[in-house]
Every structure is written in C-alpha cells, then in structure tokens.
Amino acid sequence: MKAKLPPMGTLGPFIALLLACAFFATQSDRFLTLQNFSLILQQVMVVGTIAIGQTLIILTAGIDLSCGMIMALGSIVMTKMAADFGLSAPVAIALGIGATALFGLVNGLLVTKAKLPPFIVTLGTLNIAFAITQLYSGSQTITDIPEGMNWLGQSLRIGGTNVLYGVILMLVLYLVTWLALRETAPGRHIYAVGNSPEATRLTGISTDKVLLGVYVAAGVFYGIASMLSVARIGAGDPNAGQTENLDAITAVVLGGTSLFGGRGILIGTLVGALIVGVFRNGLTLMGVSSVYQILVTGILVILAVATDQMSRKGVR
Amino acid sequence: MTAPTLSSSAAPQGGARQPWGGPAAAGSGQPLVIQAKGLVKRYGQVTALDGADFELRAGEILAVIGDNGAGKSSLIKALSGATIPDEGQIFLDGQPIRFKSPIDARRAGIETVYQDLAVAPAMTIAENLFLGREILRPGFLGRVLRMMDKKKMLSESISRMNDLKVGIRSMTQAVETLSGGQRQCVAVARAAAFAQHVVIMDEPTAALGVKEGNMVLELIRRVRDKGLPVILISHNMPHVFEIADRIHIARLGKRAAVVNPKVISMSDTVAVMTGAKLAEELPAEALA
Numbered sequence: 001m002k003a004k005l006p007p008m009g010t011l012g013p014f015i016a017l018l019l020a021c022a023f024f025a026t027q028s029d030r031f032l033t034l035q036n037f038s039l040i041l042q043q044v045m046v047v048g049t050i051a052i053g054q055t056l057i058i059l060t061a062g063i064d065l066s067c068g069m070i071m072a073l074g075s076i077v078m079t080k081m082a083a084d085f086g087l088s089a090p091v092a093i094a095l096g097i098g099a100t101a102l103f104g105l106v107n108g109l110l111v112t113k114a115k116l117p118p119f120i121v122t123l124g125t126l127n128i129a130f131a132i133t134q135l136y137s138g139s140q141t142i143t144d145i146p147e148g149m150n151w152l153g154q155s156l157r158i159g160g161t162n163v164l165y166g167v168i169l170m171l172v173l174y175l176v177t178w179l180a181l182r183e184t185a186p187g188r189h190i191y192a193v194g195n196s197p198e199a200t201r202l203t204g205i206s207t208d209k210v211l212l213g214v215y216v217a218a219g220v221f222y223g224i225a226s227m228l229s230v231a232r233i234g235a236g237d238p239n240a241g242q243t244e245n246l247d248a249i250t251a252v253v254l255g256g257t258s259l260f261g262g263r264g265i266l267i268g269t270l271v272g273a274l275i276v277g278v279f280r281n282g283l284t285l286m287g288v289s290s291v292y293q294i295l296v297t298g299i300l301v302i303l304a305v306a307t308d309q310m311s312r313k314g315v316r
Numbered sequence: 317m318t319a320p321t322l323s324s325s326a327a328p329q330g331g332a333r334q335p336w337g338g339p340a341a342a343g344s345g346q347p348l349v350i351q352a353k354g355l356v357k358r359y360g361q362v363t364a365l366d367g368a369d370f371e372l373r374a375g376e377i378l379a380v381i382g383d384n385g386a387g388k389s390s391l392i393k394a395l396s397g398a399t400i401p402d403e404g405q406i407f408l409d410g411q412p413i414r415f416k417s418p419i420d421a422r423r424a425g426i427e428t429v430y431q432d433l434a435v436a437p438a439m440t441i442a443e444n445l446f447l448g449r450e451i452l453r454p455g456f457l458g459r460v461l462r463m464m465d466k467k468k469m470l471s472e473s474i475s476r477m478n479d480l481k482v483g484i485r486s487m488t489q490a491v492e493t494l495s496g497g498q499r500q501c502v503a504v505a506r507a508a509a510f511a512q513h514v515v516i517m518d519e520p521t522a523a524l525g526v527k528e529g530n531m532v533l534e535l536i537r538r539v540r541d542k543g544l545p546v547i548l549i550s551h552n553m554p555h556v557f558e559i560a561d562r563i564h565i566a567r568l569g570k571r572a573a574v575v576n577p578k579v580i581s582m583s584d585t586v587a588v589m590t591g592a593k594l595a596e597e598l599p600a601e602a603l604a
Contacts, residue, residue, distance in 0.1 A: 184462045185450040188439070192447055195436035202430065203448035204419045263438045 012307065013256050013271040020275060024282030031285055034161040041167045044277035046071070046232065047244045048270060049170050049225040051251040052177050053104075053218030055269045058252050059181075060214055061194045061261025062111065062118035066103070067222055068245025069129035072238060074100035074226030076133050079142040079236025082149065089148025097223030103129060104219020111215065112208040126245070133238050142236035153231035166228045171270075173224065178266040190214060194261030247276050250297055253304045260308075275300070346373040348410070349513055349545050350395060350426075355404035357390050364390035365401060366569030372514065377536065377546045379556040379577075382566030383589060389518075391566060392549055396428045396516050397421030408513060425512025431519045434503035437492035441484065442466075442473040444491050445506045476509045480538050497528025501535050508539040515539060516547045521555055533559050553582055562604040565589050576604035 024031040050067050057064045078096025081087045087095070103125060110121040152169060155162035181187040189210045192200040201207050229240050255272030257264025276297060283293045352370035356363070365387045372378050382388035393399040395406065397415030406413055408424055415421045418428065435444050451465045451472065452458030458465070473487040482501045484494070491499055500520055507515045517536065521529040529552075537559060540546050550556050556563060557577045565572045565588050573588050573595035580602040587593035595603065 183464060183466070185452065185464055186462055188443055188447070188450065188464070191439060192436045192443075195438050199434055199436050200447070202418065202428075202434070204422055205448045262436065 013254055013268050013275065016254070017271050017275050017278065020278045020282065024278065024285065027282065028285040031282055034159075036281065036285075038161045038163060040274070040277045040281045042164055042232065043281065044273045045164065045166045045170050046225050046229045047247045047251060047276070048273040049173060049228055050222055050244055050248040051255075051269045051273050052173055052266065053221030054248045055252045055255070055257055055264065055266055056177075056181075056190060056214045056221075057118065057218050058249075058257050058259060059190050059194045059261060059264055060211055061197075061259075062211075062214075063122065063249065063259070064107065064118065064215075064218060065122040065245065065249075066107065066126040066129055067122075067218070067248050068241030068243075069126050069133065070100050070103045070219065070241075071222045071225045071229060071244060072241035073103065073129045073133045073136075074223045075230045075236045075240055076137045076142065076238055078226060079145050079149070079230055080136065082146050083142050083144040083236075089146045089151075092146070093149065093227050096226050097220060100223035100226060101216055101219040104215045104217070104222070105212070107219075108212040108215030112211045137236065137238040139238055141238065143234070145230065145235065149227075149230050150234055151231065152228055153234065164232075166231055169224070170228070173221070174266060174270050181266055186210070186213065191262050194263070196262075247273075247297070250301045250304075251276055253301055253308070256304075256308075258308050259305065272304075346375055348372065349374050349408070350547075351407040351410075352391075352395065353405050353407075355391065355394055355401045355406070357387075357394065357399060357401045363569055365394070365404075367404070368566070368569060369571045370395070370564065371574070372545050372547060373562075374545055375540065375543055376561040377540050377548055377559055379548045379550060379560035379563045380566060381550065381553075381556060381563060381585070381589060386566040386589070387569040388549060388566040390569075392516060392518060392547070395421070395547070396426060422510075426514045426516060427507035427511035428516040429500075429503045429507045429518065429520055431522055434506075435491045435499055438490055440488045440490055441477075441494075441502055442470050442487040444502055445469075445473050445476065445487075445509065449510065477505055479542075480505050480508060480535055482535065495528060497524050497531045500524065500528075500532050504532065504535050504539065508542070508544060511544055514545055514547060516549075518549045519551065520548070521550065521552060529555065553586070557582055565595075567591060573598065574604050575602055 030036060050071055054064055054067055074096040077099040078092045081095050082089065082092035107118070107121055107125055110116050111118050152166035153164060155164050156168070181190065189200065189205050192205065193207050193210045197207050230236055233240070251273035252264075252269050253259060253272065254275050255264065255268030255270070257268060279296055279300070280293050283296065348371055350370065350372040352368065355365045355368045355370070357365040368387055368391055370391060380388055380392065390399065394401045397418045397420050400414070400416065408426070413424060415424070421428070436447060439447070446469050451468050453463045453465045457463040470487055477484060477487070482505055484498060484501070491502060494502070504515075504517065504520065520536070521532050524532060533555060536546055536548065548556070548560065560577050563575045563577055563585060565575065565585065567589060575585055575588070575598070580598065584593060584598065584602070588595060588598070
C-alpha cells in the first residue's frame with residue numbers, strides 16, 4: 001500500500017510551483033539561474049521558518065495572526081540584549097527565543113484556559129507584540145550586534161552557488177518537524193486535535209496539553225525566525241515581520257493545509273512559501289511594481305482557500 | 317505531553333496481554349462484572365438517579381432501556397466515569413471503585429463507544445484504533461522521541477479487525493472514506509480491542525440505516541462471543557430484542573425490572589418502561 005499516488009491535495013501545490021516557475025522562466029531569462037534560486041531561498045528563509053509554527057497551529061484548527069510581530073519582538077530582544085548588556089550572541093539569541101516562546105505560551109494559555117478563539121487571541125497579541133517591540137526598541141533599528149549573530153547570514157558554496165547557513169537550517173527544521181508530525185505519537189495527536197477535539201479527548205489525550213505544546217513550539221519557531229531575520233538584515237529591525245505575518249498564513253494555505261484543521265503536510269508549507277517567494281521574485285524580475293505583487297498574493301490565497309473548501313465538500 | 321504509559325502495557329506482544337477471556341456463555345450462573353447499589357444523582361431539584369441498582373454479568377449483552385428522564389443516561393454516565401454519583405456504590409469484579417473521569421474508567425478496563433464523535437475522520441483506521449495508545453518503538457526512539465512503531469500498529473490493526481471479522485481491506489485508508497456503519501465498526505473494534513472488562517455502547521446504531529445497523533449488531537455479538545460483556549443503550553426495540561441477553565428497564569431513576577427478551581413480549585417491556593405495568597405483574601419466568 002506504499003505505492004499509492006499522493007492525493008491531489010499533496011501534489012497540487014507542487015504543480016502550482018512548477019507552473020509558476022515555468023511561467024516566469026518565459027518572462028525573464030534571469031529567472032532560471034542558480035543565483036536567482038539561491039536568492040529566492042534567502043528571501044523565503046524567514047517566512048518559511050515562521051510558517052512551520054503557523055502550520056502546527058493551523059493543523060489544530062487554530063490560526064496565529066501574531067506570528068510576524070512575535071518574530072519582530074524576538075529579533076529586538078536578542079539584539080537589545082547583546083547591544084545593551086554586552087551578552088554573547090548565543091545567550092542573547094536564547095533570550096530572544098525565550099521571549100517568543102513566552103508569547104506562544106500566552107497565546108496557548110488564552111486559547112486553552114480562557115477558551116478564547118485563536119483568531120481573537122492572536123489579533124490581540126499581534127497588537128501587543130507590535131507595541132512592545134516599538135516601545136522596547138524606541139522604534140530604532142539596532143545595528144550594534146555581535147559578529148556571532150551574523151553567522152547564519154553567511155553562505156556556503158554548493159556547486160557554484162551560494163547557500164546561506166540559515167537556508168540550510170530552515171530546510172533541516174522542515175525535515176525534522178515533518179518527521180515528528182508523521183512518526184511520533186505527539187505529532188499524530190496534533191492532527192487528531194484538529195480533526196475532532198472531542199474524539200481526541202475521549203481517547204484520553206489531553207487536548208489542552210497538545211494545544212499548549214503547539215503554541216509554545218510555534219513561539220520557538222518564530223524565535224528561530226527572529227535569529228534568521230537578524231542574520232539576514234544584520235540588525236534588529238522593529239518593523240520586521242509585517243509582510244511575513246500574512247505571508248506565513250498564505251504559505252500554509254497554498255501548501256494545502258486545511259484552515260479547518262487536521263489535514264495537511266508540512267512539506268506543502270515549504271512549497272507554499274516557495275510559491276510566494278517565486279511570485280515575488282518573478283514579478284520583480286518582470287519589473288512589476290510591488291503593489292501588484294501584493295495583489296497577486298491576495299488572489300493566490302483566495303484561490304487556495306477555495307480549493308480547500310471544495311475538496312472538503314467532496315469528502316463530506 | 318503525557319500519553320498513557322503504553323510502551324509496555326499497550327504493546328500486546330504475542331499473548332502478553334489478552335483482553336478477551338475467550339468465549340463465554342451468558343447466563344445467571346455467571347459472576348457479576350459490574351454491580352451498582354443504590355446510586356443517587358441529583359442535579360439541583362431534579363433527581364436523575366433515585367437509588368438505582370445495576371448488575372452486569374460476565375459474557376452477556378445487557379440492554380439498558382428507558383424513557384427520556386428515566387435515569388438511563390445518568391446511570392451510564394456513572395458507570396463510564398462521566399459523572400460521579402452522589403450516593404451509592406459501584407463494584408467492578410467485586411472491588412469497590414470510584415471513577416473521577418472517563419479516563420479513570422478506561423484505565424479500569426471499561427471502554428465506551430459514543431454515538432458519533434468517536435473517530436478522527438481524516439486519520440487512517442490504524443491511527444484511529446491506536447489514537448492515544450500508540451505502540452512506540454523500543455528504546456530511545458520510542459521512550460524519548462516517542463516515535464511510533466507504525467508497522468506493528470498496522471499489523472495489530474489488521475489482526476484485531478480480522479478477529480472481529482470487520483470486512484475492511486485497508487487499514488491505511490482515512491476513516492472518512494468509510495460508510496457510517498463501517499466507521500461505527502472501527503469505534504466498536506477499538507473499544508473491544510482495549511477493554512479489559514466491559515464495553516459500553518451508547519446508541520451505536522442510532523444514526524445508521526438498516527443494513528449498516530445490522531452490520532454493527534453482528535459486530536457487537538462477536539464482541540460478546542469473545543467474552544467481553546457489553547452494555548448496550550438503545551431506543552431501538554427490535555435491535556434490543558434481537559441482540560440482548562437481558563434487558564435492564566430504567567424508570568423514574570430506579571431499576572424497574574430486568575427482563576428476559578426470549579420470554580417477554582416487546583409490548584410488555586414497553587408497558588414496564590412506561591409504567592403501564594408493574595414488574596410484579598409480569599410472569600416470574602419473564603424476569604431475568
């Protein structure tokens with residue numbers, strides 16, 4: 001029973017990515033080059049990492065509107081810690097990831113203990129995280145950062161092209177998390193909670209613990225994305241994360257994960273993030289203004305959600 | 317995330333744990349598996365259970381029937397751990413027990429099949445059978461990384477479903493691709509596979525058509541024939557009469573009578589249920 005064709009929901013995003021690549025290849029001769037793909041991966045690195053956490057949350061039938069803002073807060077915390085107190089890069093980074101994990105915990109507690117809908121909770125924490133980021137940084141970019149924080153932004157030459165260490169880290173995170181979702185009991189419990197919380201609870205699984213774990217894990221992924229963002233920009237930017245916030249959700253949905261929870265494959269999210277990256281990159285190469293890029297992203301999301309809806313109706 | 321400690325207990329390695337005691341005949345000579353005495357449950361002004369008694373014997377299908385408000389569901393909730401009775405005692409295999417939650421009841425070997433809610437639709441049959449009780453790999457991979465032994469879960473699923481003669485071919489298909497009756501069979505098979513003592517089924521055929529309902533009834537009978545006693549809550553009198561060994565009639569928060577469906581007529585049973593007839597008016601051989 002191994003040799004089954006994956007269902008359309010799995011192949012769809014991949015086909016969309018290939019079609020997008022084929023289209024842009026005809027539009028610009030610079031598109032289909034190794035350097036360009038290396039650039040797309042660099043651009044996708046931060047949003048791709050955020051989207052791992054977002055996928056976990058959406059699999060439980062939740063949503064996290066605060067992801068990008070939490071990422072920005074994390075990057076400010078880690079750079080300020082290093083700049084103000086002279087902490088070494090690893091310690092400062094750990095504190096930054098601690099801050100984003102704490103925010104994830106707050107989201108999780110509000111969802112599980114206060115029983116508030118994730119949409120509303122994270123709409124609130126979106127604004128709270130943004131405000132804290134601005135207040136703490138004084139709306140200033142923090143550039144005085146230790147050398148160690150830039151390391152992930154350095155590149156490795158693989159077969160004539162540059163690949164950032166950060167990109168490799170993102171790919172490894174995808175692989176590990178995908179395996180965890182597939183092969184471990186807690187991974188399957190995440191799907192079960194998204195499928196039917198009631199049935200899951202009745203089998204003796206603590207759905208609250210699963211949800212809390214998911215929100216905290218998402219916070220950790222946002223923290224790692226903070227680290228990648230700092231490494232890529234070379235600074236702590238209080239205005240980071242604003243496009244990533246919705247792009248992460250877009251990537252998850254384009255990747256075929258159902259907004260209704262319980263269905264989806266993490267690798268699809270990587271493909272979804274690449275679709276967003278390819279569109280941004282390809283339209284830029286074509287000389288299309290960034291406003292149109294936002295327009296296209298919007299259309300893509302609606303198309304993806306519509307496909308999700310229709311395929312759900314097909315199976316009851 | 318604390319899953320139940322299943323690395324040893326939920327890994328049924330070649331006969332190390334055999335939940336089914338083997339075929340057993342139902343009958344009055346059988347020992348009591350569950351016994352409840354004088355259960356009382358009040359909700360504010362309403363007395364749902366008013367000194368209800370209950371007896372389940374080994375190897376039988378005991379149907380529980382009653383009008384709405386007769387205390388049928390409160391009784392079942394008390395037995396499955398979903399509510400805590402205010403007064404009275406429950407014995408499992410002669411030992412007094414107190415369940416604080418359905419999880420407690422499950423740990424004690426009482427599994428409940430609910431009318432719907434019971435399965436995760438997008439997950440496979442094998443995953444549903446082992447949800448919350450996954451078989452983990454031995455050693456570090458299982459204990460620390462909590463990796464599942466998927467091969468073993470799959471082969472166990474196949475053998476358990478074959479045992480109960482559930483005719484579903486692939487254990488790796490999503491439950492949502494099954495018919496309603498097949499889904500309910502998955503839920504029943506899961507309960508039967510893990511129950512040490514008792515399976516409670518709450519209206520398992522209510523949402524099903526005739527053919528599908530019969531399929532589930534057949535399965536319930538096979539569960540009984542494997543030696544697991546079954547408590548069946550049902551509104552469907554023909555189903556109850558077709559399958560039950562004894563019928564517990566709940567009325568006004570008490571046990572009105574326990575009758576023998578092979579002797580008593582359906583209309584007499586309904587008469588006791590509605591209070592039109594008293595248990596004392598029934599012929600002695602109709603009582604069980």
